[in-house]
Amino acid sequence: MKTVIRAFFRTLRIVLGPVMLLKERLTHPTGVKRAPEAQASVNQQCQSLALYQFSTCPFCIKVRQEMRRLSLPIEKRDAQHNAANREQLQQGSGATQVPCLQITEPNGQTRWLQDSAAIVAYLRERFAAPAA
DSSP, rough: OHHHHHHHHHHHHHHHHHHHHHHHHHHHHOOOOOOOHHHHHHHHHTTTTTEETTOHHHHHHHHHHHHHTTTOEEEEEEEOOOOOHHHHHHHHHOOOOOSSEEOOOTSOOOEESSSHHHHHHHHHHTTTOOOO
């Protein structure tokens, strides 16, 4: 019975994965427009961030959509198919839960932020869109 249940969910992921990726591409949000100097500053700040994610995880899609909305060029690291990234995630955060945002502070310390809602809140607070 356990094998049947696993096969069912694996088939479900295989079928729904491409649909979720298509939906993400079709509902691509428009990014925030900043002055070139402001965007350069944001780009510099984003170099200290990395998102560990799975391509078809709905929570990862939510975070990626918010990154697009805020025009954030954060490095995305595949923790599903890349064993080295998965190992870094396990070593750093203590789990392989995605999405997980690695934040390297100016003093060199690294923080790991898990949970899509917490990541989105952090990104909105740190990179809030300029008032129109």
